[in-house]
Every structure is written in structure tokens, then in C-alpha cells.
Amino acid sequence: MSDVIIAEGVSKSYRLGEQTTAYGLLRERIAQAFKAPFARQQPANQFWALKDVSFTVGSAEVVGLIGKNGAGKSTLLKILSRITEPAEGRIDLHGKVSSLLEVGIGFHPELSGRENVYLNGAILGMSRREIRRKFDEIVDFAEISKFLDTPVKRYSSGMYVRLAFAVAAHLEPDILIVDEVLAVGDSAFQQKCLGKMRDIRSEGRTVIVVSHNMGTVSSLCQRVIWLADGKVKAAGEAQAIIRQYLSEGVKNDFVWTPRHGILSAFEYHSVSIESGDAAGGGEGFPANAPIDVVFDISIHDKFPDGRIEMRLQTDSGDLLLTSTSADATGQMNHDWKRGRQQFRCRIPADFLMPGRYFITITEPYGSHDIVRENVLTFSVTEEGSLSARDQRGGKIAPRLQWRLTQLTTDNR
Amino acid sequence: MHTIIKPRRGVAQLNLAEVWQARELLGFLAWRDITVRYKQTSIGVLWAFIRPFLTMVIFSIVFGRIAKLPSDHVPYAILTFTALLPWQFFSTAFADAANAVVGNGYMITKIYFPRLILPLASIAVGIVDFLVSFVILVFMMIGYRMVPTWRVLALPLFFALCLLFTVGLGLWTASLYVKYRDMRHIIPFITQFGMYVSPVAFSSSIVPARWRFLYSLNPMVVVIDGFRWSLLGTTQLYVPGVIAGTVTSIVLLVTGVYYFKQTERVFADVM
Numbered sequence: 198m199s200d201v202i203i204a205e206g207v208s209k210s211y212r213l214g215e216q217t218t219a220y221g222l223l224r225e226r227i228a229q230a231f232k233a234p235f236a237r238q239q240p241a242n243q244f245w246a247l248k249d250v251s252f253t254v255g256s257a258e259v260v261g262l263i264g265k266n267g268a269g270k271s272t273l274l275k276i277l278s279r280i281t282e283p284a285e286g287r288i289d290l291h292g293k294v295s296s297l298l299e300v301g302i303g304f305h306p307e308l309s310g311r312e313n314v315y316l317n318g319a320i321l322g323m324s325r326r327e328i329r330r331k332f333d334e335i336v337d338f339a340e341i342s343k344f345l346d347t348p349v350k351r352y353s354s355g356m357y358v359r360l361a362f363a364v365a366a367h368l369e370p371d372i373l374i375v376d377e378v379l380a381v382g383d384s385a386f387q388q389k390c391l392g393k394m395r396d397i398r399s400e401g402r403t404v405i406v407v408s409h410n411m412g413t414v415s416s417l418c419q420r421v422i423w424l425a426d427g428k429v430k431a432a433g434e435a436q437a438i439i440r441q442y443l444s445e446g447v448k449n450d451f452v453w454t455p456r457h458g459i460l461s462a463f464e465y466h467s468v469s470i471e472s473g474d475a476a477g478g479g480e481g482f483p484a485n486a487p488i489d490v491v492f493d494i495s496i497h498d499k500f501p502d503g504r505i506e507m508r509l510q511t512d513s514g515d516l517l518l519t520s521t522s523a524d525a526t527g528q529m530n531h532d533w534k535r536g537r538q539q540f541r542c543r544i545p546a547d548f549l550m551p552g553r554y555f556i557t558i559t560e561p562y563g564s565h566d567i568v569r570e571n572v573l574t575f576s577v578t579e580e581g582s583l584s585a586r587d588q589r590g591g592k593i594a595p596r597l598q599w600r601l602t603q604l605t606t607d608n609r
Numbered sequence: 610m611h612t613i614i615k616p617r618r619g620v621a622q623l624n625l626a627e628v629w630q631a632r633e634l635l636g637f638l639a640w641r642d643i644t645v646r647y648k649q650t651s652i653g654v655l656w657a658f659i660r661p662f663l664t665m666v667i668f669s670i671v672f673g674r675i676a677k678l679p680s681d682h683v684p685y686a687i688l689t690f691t692a693l694l695p696w697q698f699f700s701t702a703f704a705d706a707a708n709a710v711v712g713n714g715y716m717i718t719k720i721y722f723p724r725l726i727l728p729l730a731s732i733a734v735g736i737v738d739f740l741v742s743f744v745i746l747v748f749m750m751i752g753y754r755m756v757p758t759w760r761v762l763a764l765p766l767f768f769a770l771c772l773l774f775t776v777g778l779g780l781w782t783a784s785l786y787v788k789y790r791d792m793r794h795i796i797p798f799i800t801q802f803g804m805y806v807s808p809v810a811f812s813s814s815i816v817p818a819r820w821r822f823l824y825s826l827n828p829m830v831v832v833i834d835g836f837r838w839s840l841l842g843t844t845q846l847y848v849p850g851v852i853a854g855t856v857t858s859i860v861l862l863v864t865g866v867y868y869f870k871q872t873e874r875v876f877a878d879v880m
Binding site for chain 1: 610611612613614615616617633634637638641644645648649715716717718719720721722874875877878
């Protein structure tokens, strides 16, 4: 088996600090040029997202990339996809590469399903002929043939995602690079997507997949690369690495702070998880205590009405619930007052099953929201859990109200 | 197929073959912009004709009738329209190209494709609009019973010059815009102010002779004069000016392509 991906000493750094915004202002550059006309821009605090990462992937291998948030998985994917350049190192890829960091890139809401298939296919690197040849297959896979000529803005989110995935699934690369795009759609469609992934493997293609969902990783991948703090912590046979990762590697991410600066008048200072009780934290939260998700934000300027959305996912990738900051108002959106403020969303006590959970949040950004996936991770322990006592099933374990009304008394 | 990913050092590789391979994508992106523009409008593509036509009517009234600017003995409407054609192409295609990278930022951070495609697709949209407006000119010239001379053969050359200039300035602005968001305010300034310094509403014959060379450093002066020269035959072609404008455009284009390629490696990081 020959190696189709060879990565040697790949490093990537980002500058942190100094710049408060993600982009420069001309004024700063001009001022700097006057102050020190011959000096190059000072490299501010360097942050190494990846440091000296080396690995190889053989042909027809499916390799999982795991690690907690900020370990460098996304950066590595972006480098492999040629979206961004490494600062050091070299990667050789033998074969046609396709990357799917998101499905439905370039989809335009005003265009019909048919038009979007062509557009998206072209963006993913398919030729017009190739798309035409696979068109019927794509439409069948997405199960949307009746709505082919309807603008996709009228699609339900399920239809939209199915169509977007269907186009992606019909790529024929030698090397496929996939981000957690599988965590979409209903579970029947997810199964179909997983099946498609297995087909891709049996067709002799090489796949690199990033996932937080260890179930997916262990069922799909033969090998796993575990990234921690920008370095390869371990690599090898999937089951062994996953066991190791689950037993020691998974730290709970209780606090998230954005690393990309302010994008708009809406700024996240942090999003964190706190136990509603004094106890908790450390290894996890007891099931019988409330858990608070705290959104610490600032609104710097007039900002269009909107909301923060929070999605709670189980570690098998099931979306458990979605809650928004506008829920309390009874409206879709709410207005924003300027200044620093905190939203506190309480997940009630006696509600979640013991297990690991991931929180995805949205960041309002003018007309649309930016989705920040799996920014927080926490565990609910069996302590005080209703379900742990008698191993009951189900997705949630709320303590429901049971009221006894004695109707007659039989005094025999 | 073998791809090597490593940090690029020194002067950027142009890799124009890659852009050529992605020409279908360019076509699709341009087609998307055109289709979306006329979706949900009740008169659809008619807007492509109405906009330049109305501008011409307003110009004729304001500058020809009210301000009575000299029109070199041709109908003022024609004089204006021959200038509006390349000017409107430049101003819309330039502004769209300048916005193309920032406006498609979400695509840049999610997938790889030759980044040059984005501004080029915007310019392709401009070319389509230009062709539509050109049809109006043909009808106007028939209406005024004006027959172009052999000089009309030079028209594609002047349009090519206009294209070079638009691409060059567009690429510079598009890449600067990624780093410096100040460009948002500079782009409309260029398209608005530019119209007053270019001979759109007047004939360049009113510019004093000693300023003529300096004035021609603005390639749009050469383009507009060239359009009038080849279609109407009134304007004298000022050869040193043509050379000056062409050199300016070529310098802008070559440096623009290089600057774009040089900065594109950080597009995804600063987006």
C-alpha cells in the first residue's frame, strides 16, 4: 500500500493580540510607516495552531482526525484543503483532492434546486459534463425531485441539507477531506450518508474525516490521528486510540473565548458553563443540579434584531434541543441594548441523561448568523441521576410530575 | 495528479493555467450573479436596457440642454452614450470586482479554488451588461442615421484597453479591501469622482492642450475618446495620450495580478 498523503513538519501560526479587529485599518499602517518607515510589521504574540505535524495516510485508508476544540484539527483540514497555507513544512497529496468543510457552499437562496446543483458542483470542482451525467443520481439521492425548480429558499432545512450533501456525495476524488458535515439531517439521512462514506472507502478512495462523534469515527475509520495543542499526540489503530482518547484525553471545555477578533458590533467575550449549584465542575455535573450556559457579550453599536441560538448535542451527534435568547420574549428575534451584558440559559436539574454533551452556538452577524460548532463540551455524571439507578433508556431523563389522587379508600 | 502544499516564498507564482482550468466555475459564478439580479423582478432583463437608457436621457437634458456643453456637432445624446457605454462598464465591473473577494469571504474560508476567479467573474458580468447596452447604441445610431466609418474596427481595441484597466484596478482594490476595510469608502469615491474627471458628460476637447498628456494618464480618458473617435469620427485621437493610457493600464494590470497573487495566501486567515 503506497502512501497518498505525506505530511512533514507542518506548522501554522496566527498572530494574536495587538490587533483588536480581525483586519487592519489603513490608518494604523500609515501611522506605522511614519513612525518606523523601514521596520517590518512586528510579529505580535504568535500562536502556533499547528506545530511540527507529520503523518502519512495510505491509499484507500479512512483516517479519523480527533482532538478537543483548539487542538488544530480545523487548521490542519484547511491546510490539506489548500484554503490556507502552512508557515512551515510540506504536504504531498497524490491524486485528485476534494474537501468538504461545509456542504452547500455557494448555494443561492433565489436559485432553484436544479440551478444550485450545477453551481455547487462547479464550486466543488466538477465539470459541467460530469454534473449533467450525475444529475439524476444526485436528485434521487436527495429525494427532492418534485421541488427541482423551486427556489431553495422555500426548501425546508432538511431538504436543503439533503440536496447539498447529495451533490457532495457524488464527487469522485481520490482523496476526500471531510469535516463534521455528517452531523446534519435526520437520522435516516445520516445513516444514508454514513453508507455513502463506506461506499467511498470500498471504492478505494482515501478519506480524512474530522469528527467529535467517536461512534462515527470508530465505525468508519481504520486509523486515527489524535491532535492535542497543535501536535500529533498519538496515531494508530482506531479502536485503541479512541479508547485512550476517551479515557484521558477528553477534558471538558467549560469556557470558550473567540480567537478571531471582533467581526461586527456584536462581540462574544466568552461563553461558559457553570453549575447552577455550588458543586459540580471538575469531572462533570451531577444530573440533579441545574447547569447554566453563560453568554458574556458586548454590543458596540446599533445592531439589527436577532438572537443567540444554543444547540445541545449528544456525543452520538443527535441534536437534543435548540434554545434561543429570544425564547423568553415570545418573538423570533429581540433587540439589543448597547453595552456589556450576560445571557444566562439554565438547563434544569434532573433533565439530561448521564453522558457527554456538546454545545453549538450562533454568533449574530447582521443578516445571518455564524455557527460556532461544538464550542463547549461537558459531561453529566450519574450522580443523582434518575436513569442511572435502574438503567432506563431514553434520550432525556426529566423528573416529571407524578401526582397521586386518592379516589377511594378501601379500609379492609 | 500530484499536489504539493508548502509555504510560498518570494515572488508569487502566477499559475494562470489553473485559472484557465476553472473557467467553467467562472462562467457559473457570472451566470449566478446575472440570474439572481433579475429573479423576482417583474420586468426582468428589461432592466438591463432601461438603466443605461435613462442615464443617457438625463445626461442629455442636464448637460446638453441646460448646461449647454459643446457636443462636437453630433447629437448630444449620442456623444453621451458613447462615453456612458465604457464608463458604466468600468464603474460597475470595477466596483463588483473590488467587492468580489470580501463579498464571497464565506466561500474563501471553506473551499479552495483559484481566487482570481472571483473578481474575473464580476468583470464577466460587466461584459454581458456592456453588450446589452451596446445594442441600444446600435439602435440609436440607426435612429440618427449615423454610419460608422472603417474606424469602428478599432473599437474592440479600445474596449480591450478598458478591460485591462478595469481588471488591473479591480484586482488591486479587491486585495487591498481584504486587508483594509477602508476600501469600502474608497470604492464609491472612485466610481463617483471618476466620472467627473473623465470626459463622460463633456468632450475632452474642452481640456486645454497643455494638460492633455497628463489628463490621458487616466486610461478612461483614452477609452472614451477612443470610443468617440471610432464611432462618431469627431474626436481627434491624441496619440501620446493613447500610449500613456495604455502604459498606465498595463502597469496596473501586471502589478495588480502580482499583488493579488501575493496577498491571496492570507485571504482565508484575515477574512
